[in-house]
Amino acid sequence: MKVISTVLDLLFPPKCVFCARVLNKTDEGWCDKCTEALPYTNNNGKQDGDVFDFCVSPLYYTGTVRRSLLRYKFKNASYYSDTYGKVLAECIRELKNSSSFDAGYDIISWVPLSKKRERKRGYDQAMLLAYKTAFELGDVAVETLKKAIDVQPQSELGDKTERSVNIKGAYVVSDSDLIAGKRILLIDDIVTTGSTFDECSRVLLASGAAVVICAALARGE
Ligand SMILES: [Zn+2]
DSSP states (O other): OHHHHHHHHHHSOOBOTTTOOBOOTTOOSSOHHHHHHSOBOSGGGOEEOSSSSEEEOSEESSHHHHHHHHHHHHSSOTTHHHHHHHHHHHHHHHHHHOSSSOOOOSEEEEOOOOHHHHHHHSSOHHHHHHHHHHHHTTOOBOOOEEEOSOOOOGGGOOSHHHHHHHHTTOEEESOHHHHTTOEEEEEEEEESSSHHHHHHHHHHHHTTOSEEEEEEEEEOO
């Protein structure tokens, strides 16, 4: 198997998930240059929600991060979730170690795609990210929500009001017994206005969840 993987590496050399440069043998998923120069947020990119408690994001959605996430979502680069999971897990680990606010949670979950969109894309990018992030944290991610209706992509809409109206009623809880009294950590790839996280949180809290905190790999500036 080692021979096969060596041949594959020669034919398709592993590239940095962010800048797409060919990696050195010692690099794992991303290059030294990106490690130094990515658009990192301060204070874990913490922002408060209207419904969820707060959301953290290690990166800003700009430059190489934006281009990388577009490949992840639209160019079949689902394996980027391995590296993204490491970056997001590190952010959550830092949060748990900081005493500035309560970052406890009982369940790791994600903002789901509609079945129609998942079939088209071939994978649910937030679910993969949640799986990998949970794995890095020595945990597992479980489904708490389903997207019941396919709405217009939030990225095609403008301000928060427009996005809130668009997403209202799109999600339903998968299993209310599972979430009753639980603190949920909800994961998505990108957060911009927070209206998707707010709507997911509204549905989870209405079905008995105690608290919802959120984490996204990248946030709007
Ligand atoms: Zn790079």
